[in-house]
Amino acid sequence: MATKGKPPKPEELSKISYTPPSKGWMDTPVEFKPGMYCHGTRAKYLEAVGMPFPRDWSASEADWKLPDNWKEIVLQGIKERLQKFRTFHVFMDICVRCGACADKCHFFLGGGDPKNMPVLRAELLRSVYRKYFTTSGKILGKAAGARELTEDVLKELWYYYFQCTECRRCSLFCPYGIDQAEITIIGRELLNLLGLNIDWIMGPVANSYRTGNHLGLEPHTIKANIDFMIDDIETITGIKVDTTYNRKGAEILFIGPSGDLFGVPGNYVTMGELMLFHEIGLDYTWSTMACEGGNFGFFTSMEVAKKLYYKIYSEAKRLGVKWILGGECGHQWRLMNQFADTWWGPPDFLEEPVSPITGTKFENAKGSKIVHITEFTADLIKHGKLKFDKSRNDHLKITFHDSCNTARAMGIFEEPRYIINSVCNHFYEMPESTIREKTFCCGSGSGLNAGENIELRMRGGFPRANAVKYVRDTFGVNMLANICAIDRAALPTLMDYWNPGMDVCGVHELVGNALVMKGEIERTLDLRTEPLPGKGGTE
Amino acid sequence: MPIVEYGDLKINVDDEGYLINFDDWNEQTACALAEREGIEELTLEKLEILKFVRQFYKEFNFFPIFDAVCKNLHQPHNCIAEQFASPLLTWKLAGLPKPDEFIVTVLEHKQTPG
Numbered sequence: 001m002a003t004k005g006k007p008p009k010p011e012e013l014s015k016i017s018y019t020p021p022s023k024g025w026m027d028t029p030v031e032f033k034p035g036m037y038c039h040g041t042r043a044k045y046l047e048a049v050g051m052p053f054p055r056d057w058s059a060s061e062a063d064w065k066l067p068d069n070w071k072e073i074v075l076q077g078i079k080e081r082l083q084k085f086r087t088f089h090v091f092m093d094i095c096v097r098c099g100a101c102a103d104k105c106h107f108f109l110g111g112g113d114p115k116n117m118p119v120l121r122a123e124l125l126r127s128v129y130r131k132y133f134t135t136s137g138k139i140l141g142k143a144a145g146a147r148e149l150t151e152d153v154l155k156e157l158w159y160y161y162f163q164c165t166e167c168r169r170c171s172l173f174c175p176y177g178i179d180q181a182e183i184t185i186i187g188r189e190l191l192n193l194l195g196l197n198i199d200w201i202m203g204p205v206a207n208s209y210r211t212g213n214h215l216g217l218e219p220h221t222i223k224a225n226i227d228f229m230i231d232d233i234e235t236i237t238g239i240k241v242d243t244t245y246n247r248k249g250a251e252i253l254f255i256g257p258s259g260d261l262f263g264v265p266g267n268y269v270t271m272g273e274l275m276l277f278h279e280i281g282l283d284y285t286w287s288t289m290a291c292e293g294g295n296f297g298f299f300t301s302m303e304v305a306k307k308l309y310y311k312i313y314s315e316a317k318r319l320g321v322k323w324i325l326g327g328e329c330g331h332q333w334r335l336m337n338q339f340a341d342t343w344w345g346p347p348d349f350l351e352e353p354v355s356p357i358t359g360t361k362f363e364n365a366k367g368s369k370i371v372h373i374t375e376f377t378a379d380l381i382k383h384g385k386l387k388f389d390k391s392r393n394d395h396l397k398i399t400f401h402d403s404c405n406t407a408r409a410m411g412i413f414e415e416p417r418y419i420i421n422s423v424c425n426h427f428y429e430m431p432e433s434t435i436r437e438k439t440f441c442c443g444s445g446s447g448l449n450a451g452e453n454i455e456l457r458m459r460g461g462f463p464r465a466n467a468v469k470y471v472r473d474t475f476g477v478n479m480l481a482n483i484c485a486i487d488r489a490a491l492p493t494l495m496d497y498w499n500p501g502m503d504v505c506g507v508h509e510l511v512g513n514a515l516v517m518k519g520e521i522e523r524t525l526d527l528r529t530e531p532l533p534g535k536g537g538t539e
Numbered sequence: 540m541p542i543v544e545y546g547d548l549k550i551n552v553d554d555e556g557y558l559i560n561f562d563d564w565n566e567q568t569a570c571a572l573a574e575r576e577g578i579e580e581l582t583l584e585k586l587e588i589l590k591f592v593r594q595f596y597k598e599f600n601f602f603p604i605f606d607a608v609c610k611n612l613h614q615p616h617n618c619i620a621e622q623f624a625s626p627l628l629t630w631k632l633a634g635l636p637k638p639d640e641f642i643v644t645v646l647e648h649k650q651t652p653g
Contacts, residue, residue: 039640203641204652214652215645221599228607259651262604266651294653330653451648486653493649529606530616 007035007455010498014462016112025120026127026147030156032060035455036111037159038198038448040064045202046195049209049304053195059158064151070194071149075132077190082133088186091178092129095122101170101180106441107163110462118170118180121160125187128153158196161187163456165445166299167404172437184446189301197300200450204296208308212289212315213258214296219245219288225261226286229271232529238521241278243286246319250285251356253316256327256373257293257485265505266488268527269328272512276377279517280357280385284325290315293329294485298339299447306343309335313347316369323353324370328506330403330445330484333372333410341367358383372406374415374483374507381422388514392523393424395533396479398510399471400427401464401491402439403484413437416483416507423514428475434467444490457490458497465498472499480504545571557637564593564634572632578623581632585622587612592633602630602646 007013021028043054057065067073082089102117103109114120123145130137130146137146147153166181174180191197207216217225223245234240244250256273260266277284290311297304316324326332350369353362360379362371380386398420406412413436420427434440442449443460471477480491480502488506495502512527526532540559543550550568551559556575558564566581569589573581581589588608595603605626609618623629626646630638644650 042640199640200644200650200652203639207641215601216641218600221601224595224599225604225607228604228610232606232610257653259653262601262645263649263651264605267604267606296652332653445653447652449650449652451644451650454648484653485651489649489651489653528616529610 007458007497010458013455013458016110018112020114025114025123026142029152030115030159032155032159033455036163036453037456038162038200038450038453041195041197041199041202045199045206046197048206049202049307051195051197051304052193055195057195059155064155064196066151066154066194070154073193074149074154074190077193078129078133081186081189082129085182085186087179087182091122091183092126092133094176095119095126095178096176097123098175100173100175104170104173106165106167106169106443106463107456107460110443110459111456115156115160116163118164121164122178122180122183124153124157124160125183154191154194157187158191161191162198162448165404165441165443165448165460167441167445168408169404169438169441172408185298185302188299192301192304198447198450201296201299201447204294204447205300205304205308208292208296212287212311213261213292214294215258215262217258217261217291222261222286222288222291225267226270226274229267229274232527233271233275235529236523236525236527237275237517239278239517239519241274243274243277244284245286245288247285248319250319251283251322252285253312253319253321253324254284254286254327255290255293255312255324257329257332258291259294259485259489260327260506261291263485263489265492265503265509265528266485268509268512269488269506271527272506272508272510272515273327273373275512275515275517276386276508279515280380283356285319285321287315287319293326293332295331295335296447298331298335302339302343305335305339309340310344313344316347317349322351323365324350325376326370326372328373328483328485328508330405330486332405333412334405336368336370337365337410355379357385372410372412372415374412374419377508377511378415378418381419387516388423389516389523390423390425390514392513392526392532392535393510394426396424396510397426397428397475397477398424398479398481399430399468399477400435401430401442401468401480401482401487402435403482403487404439404441404445406483407439408437411437412483416481419507420481420510423510428471428477430467430471434463440464440467442484442487442490443494445486449486449490454493458494461490461494462498465494468495468502469499472502478503481507481510483507543571543575545574553637555637557631558634561634561636568634569632572634576628576632578632582622584612584614584618588614588618588622588629589633592629593635596633596635602626602642
């Protein structure tokens with residue numbers, strides 16, 4: 001097991017060596033460094049989902065308890081995927097190792113390990129591909145960049161493919177357009193053929209398979225948690241907002257990340273959403289059977305991702321809704337819009353999403369029938385349907401972290417900024433090379449926001465934290481807004497480490513603060529039930 | 540199986556100090572568990588939190604939202620952090636069964652999956 005201890009102090013961690021090892025990469029064996037990798041998954045989680053080779057094993061031990069024919073399984077797995085995924089085949093062949101991606105990866109920038117250069121991380125698998133699937137590799141071997149698949153190579157793949165957050169920043173700079181995330185996705189699929197996942201991914205997968213959400217919240221618990229938020233909203237606004245669960249015939253099914261039903265500051269996002277829906281009289285319902293926008297199955301294999309996500313459409317069909325509104329979630333967006341259509345085709349039992357308040361057709365969601373809440377809210381604001389008191393957010397100087405999947409994958413750049421500027425007076429951008437499509441990952445995406453790999457997370461998040469530090473020092477920024485639940489879980493830890501005092505929030509928390517609701521009392525508290533400065537509060 | 544002794548009281552815990560039998564818990568048991576964790580006194584505020592967490596777990600099979608605990612008990616914000624070193628310690632002293640590694644990450648590292 002990896003050591004759980006605290007990472008080195010920031011002063012130490014920021015001394016990054018970029019000097020490569022003296023030997024070539026093939027001759028430099030992988031070293032499992034505590035704090036840089038996660039616990040291997042336990043048998044019970046794999047068993048829960050019917051995945052192969054469930055067993056308890058530890059990455060730090062020599063014996064990974066592999067099946068005797070493990071090599072055959074991996075090679076057959078590669079063969080099948082070369083046939084199935086044209087992209088994978090192309091990406092295995094076309095890299096010219098120009099190195100344009102090398103210094104674009106947050107893990108390489110924050111850690112200095114050459115095998116975290118995307119070109120080399122991919123080369124770990126490409127070398128195996130060459131050995132078994134190309135003529136030059138079969139004949140020339142190492143001279144052609146090929147190598148045998150050994151247990152050490154397999155362990156190296158595991159170590160580095162769970163040190164990639166599938167953020168795709170490197171892909172943006174690749175002259176060939178190689179999507180490194182897809183290589184990591186396939187790499188993880190291959191590892192999963194041998195039961196080699198990590199605990200923090202498989203636990204949520206097993207929970208979601210059982211309950212429909214990563215946290216494993218049961219239906220009455222979901223309601224209890226939302227009831228608590230409704231109670232807080234009443235304290236803050238004097239208004240008792242209403243909501244419904246599993247209501248057949250509702251126009252819209254709302255599905256946010258389950259982290260927003262428990263964790264801080266995610267629960268304040270849910271509160272903002274509940275207030276917004278109340279104010280516009282939205283005809284929507286929750287499903288207590290499919291209450292998860294996130295999908296850690298995506299970080300496991302396509303098949304597992306499908307198993308988890310089918311619940312969303314299945315519930316939409318059962319409840320007879322017209323379309324689906326998604327919460328502030330990151331990878332939900334990439335999956336729903338870039339994978340779901342290919343898996344199942346557009347769901348014919350749903351309608352093309354139309355805002356019941358403004359009449360806007362969300363033509364971009366014709367296929368998936370699912371709209372991101374920032375698209376929905378930005379449209380409401382654009383049509384003058386909401387009234388705000390921006391001064392309630394005046395104590396905040398805000399910057400916005402573009403989440404990799406919503407921004408780089410889906411192009412949701414303007415909507416969150418438009419909302420923030422509509423509800424806040426003080427908004428500042430981080431440097432251009434760190435936002436929008438060039439955004440830096442939080443360092444904990446793709447299921448890597450565990451507890452035991454904290455050094456990896458702090459290193460991977462260093463470039464993002466550095467950009468936040470710049471706006472803090474230059475403009476006095478004190479709030480880091482985002483639209484992703486992993487960000488809301490991971491960034492507070494990252495900020496505590498690199499930029500103590502920097503707070504983190506979701507965009508709809510800011511919306512809830514500023515939203516002027518019909519019949520509300522004079523606001524003296526923010527959504528965290530803390531006094532609003534200058535609004536009759538104590539400060 | 541380790542046994543924690545506290546006055547005349549003897550209770551069964553696991554190697555990490557989690558109570559074996561959920562129903563063994565009472566205020567005395569809580570004091571014994573707390574002493575094992577180096578907490579000298581379980582004040583009224585602390586005991587209230589433990590009882591609330593325990594009741595919520597019984598009913599909802601999960602840890603309550605942190606803010607909800609404080610608000611329901613009319614205690615200050617961050618009452619769990621102020622009264623106990625971590626939510627995980629609260630879990631343990633409330634006599635809840637040894638949590639899954641998943642819950643440990645949620646409570647100890649304040650992480651939730653996206």
